[in-house]
Amino acid sequence: MNNVIECNNLTHYYGKKRVYENLNFHVSEGSILGLLGKNGTGKTTTINILNGFLQPRSGECLIFGENTQHLSPRTKARIGFLIEGHIQYSFMNIRQIEKFYSGFYPNWKPAPFWELMSKLNVTPTQKISTMSCGQRSQVALGLILAQDPDLLILDDFSMGLDPGYRRLFIDYLREYAKAENKTIFTTSHIIQDMERLIDDLLIIDFDGVLAQTSVNEFMGSFKRFDFVLENDKTDLKKASFVVNLDKVKNKVELYTYSSESIVKKYLDDNNITVSNFAQVKMGLEDAFIGLTGKY
Amino acid sequence: MWKSVVYKEWLKIRWFLIGYTLLGILGIGYLFLTVKHGFAFSGGKNVWNSILFMGYQFFSPLKYVPLVGGLTIAIAQYFPETVNKRIKLTFHLPLGENKALLMMHAFGAISLLLSFLVFFGMFAGFSLLYFPVQMVTDSIISIFPWFLAGFAAYFLVALIVLEPEWKFRFYYFVVGGFFLTIYLNSPVTGAYSPANSGLFVLTAFLSIALLFSAYRFRKGEM
Numbered sequence: 001m002n003n004v005i006e007c008n009n010l011t012h013y014y015g016k017k018r019v020y021e022n023l024n025f026h027v028s029e030g031s032i033l034g035l036l037g038k039n040g041t042g043k044t045t046t047i048n049i050l051n052g053f054l055q056p057r058s059g060e061c062l063i064f065g066e067n068t069q070h071l072s073p074r075t076k077a078r079i080g081f082l083i084e085g086h087i088q089y090s091f092m093n094i095r096q097i098e099k100f101y102s103g104f105y106p107n108w109k110p111a112p113f114w115e116l117m118s119k120l121n122v123t124p125t126q127k128i129s130t131m132s133c134g135q136r137s138q139v140a141l142g143l144i145l146a147q148d149p150d151l152l153i154l155d156d157f158s159m160g161l162d163p164g165y166r167r168l169f170i171d172y173l174r175e176y177a178k179a180e181n182k183t184i185f186t187t188s189h190i191i192q193d194m195e196r197l198i199d200d201l202l203i204i205d206f207d208g209v210l211a212q213t214s215v216n217e218f219m220g221s222f223k224r225f226d227f228v229l230e231n232d233k234t235d236l237k238k239a240s241f242v243v244n245l246d247k248v249k250n251k252v253e254l255y256t257y258s259s260e261s262i263v264k265k266y267l268d269d270n271n272i273t274v275s276n277f278a279q280v281k282m283g284l285e286d287a288f289i290g291l292t293g294k295y
Numbered sequence: 296m297w298k299s300v301v302y303k304e305w306l307k308i309r310w311f312l313i314g315y316t317l318l319g320i321l322g323i324g325y326l327f328l329t330v331k332h333g334f335a336f337s338g339g340k341n342v343w344n345s346i347l348f349m350g351y352q353f354f355s356p357l358k359y360v361p362l363v364g365g366l367t368i369a370i371a372q373y374f375p376e377t378v379n380k381r382i383k384l385t386f387h388l389p390l391g392e393n394k395a396l397l398m399m400h401a402f403g404a405i406s407l408l409l410s411f412l413v414f415f416g417m418f419a420g421f422s423l424l425y426f427p428v429q430m431v432t433d434s435i436i437s438i439f440p441w442f443l444a445g446f447a448a449y450f451l452v453a454l455i456v457l458e459p460e461w462k463f464r465f466y467y468f469v470v471g472g473f474f475l476t477i478y479l480n481s482p483v484t485g486a487y488s489p490a491n492s493g494l495f496v497l498t499a500f501l502s503i504a505l506l507f508s509a510y511r512f513r514k515g516e517m
């Protein structure tokens with residue numbers, strides 16, 4: 001499968017503060033990839049580099065084979081970009097903004113835009129600045145759908161949206177992407193939203209990439225075991241299979257890619273007595289926190 | 296494509312441009328009412344005496360009118376682009392970033408030019424009703440740099456508003472302020488005669504200054 005996005009050895013600093021070093025990832029054609037990470041790990045930095053609004057210190061990102069620092073107009077026409085906060089030209093009304101953008105895209109399809117607008121309680125002459133955040137998100141999404149891009153880059157699409165609009169946004173987007181074989185690269189602070197939308201995930205932390213795989217594979221292999229230690233001074237962090245450990249007194253949440261038998265064998269081999277040992281089912285948000293830690 | 300660019304820019308500046316032009320027309324009308332008043336109540340002899348021997352410039356109230364126009368149009372056009380870094384939307388349009396900006400800039404400058412042409416035409420036409428050609432020519436030489444100052448202000452404000460860093464905005468503001476004083480220096484009628492062509496070239500160079508701010512924005516300066 002072709003890579004729509006390919007970032008190689010991406011390194012960026014803000015002054016002396018390192019954002020990341022030698023970050024490598026790719027997004028395959030037709031997939032929906034979510035970039036997950038805590039605040040400050042470089043999600044928006046990556047989006048800015050992908051859109052050519054930021055020059056990385058070293059490394060490069062390619063979209064449809066072109067360096068993102070010098071995207072040709074033809075390639076830009078194939079990319080739909082949602083800015084964080086669903087920013088659009090708020091001095092326009094929805095009729096004006098549709099007219100404005102339609103002049104740039106030869107494949108402009110007004111139907112999806114007006115279909116979405118018909119779901120909103122707005123008039124064609126109502127200025128975008130007077131709309132709610134949820135309504136503005138639908139305007140921004142409608143414009144992207146009308147543009148009919150091959151790749152959608154969405155920066156924190158759930159920001160400011162109430163649960164209803166988030167659900168509308170996600171369901172509409174996923175159905176559209178799957179039906180039309182579109183590629184999506186997205187970030188969001190709300191992991192539950194991502195779980196509903198994405199096929200693949202890329203989790204970054206201050207140390208680099210923690211995981212890049214499909215959501216199903218990640219959720220199938222990443223596990224959480226809860227148990228109670230008999231001796232609360234026991235140190236489990238040295239165990240090679242431990243990815244993360246959350247310990248409060250003698251209660252332990254252990255996160256690992258290893259199987260239950262390996263964990264139990266380690267405990268037995270090291271004469272560590274535990275009680276209430278159980279594997280806990282996780283959602284994507286639990287797994288994300290388990291992998292990256294709470295702090 | 297260019298029609299869409301013009302459409303967006305027109306939506307941003309239309310009321311400011313129309314309002315400014317109407318106010319300018321009223322201002323020039325008032326200026327010549329004052330001239331007429333001077334001829335009627337003080338007598339032509341006294342008006343001539345003031346102009347020829349006392350340095351009276353009947354057109355001096357016009358001095359800052361083009362400057363105000365340049366500032367107004369530039370702010371109306373570029374400030375909305377910087378709110379929430381909306382300029383990213385422009386840079387993401389399927390045309391070259393510099394081309395998109397220059398199209399926006401050309402539209403703003405041409406709008407300003409049309410407004411100035413109305414003022415200039417009114418000024419020249421009314422002046423010829425009251426004064427001989429030689430005096431009108433000297434007056435036009437005097438007000439020409441003021442109109443250039445209007446364009447220079449437009450170009451400099453675009454540079455400042457699009458600049459992503461406040462520190463640089465301050466530097467540009469100081470340097471830009473200095474540049475503008477060059478256009479508005481001498482109060483002597485016709486004094487700018489040898490300098491006008493140089494000022495025209497300087498203004499033409501300033502017209503592309505905003506590309507530097509755009510370049511810095513795209514590099515990720517903040």
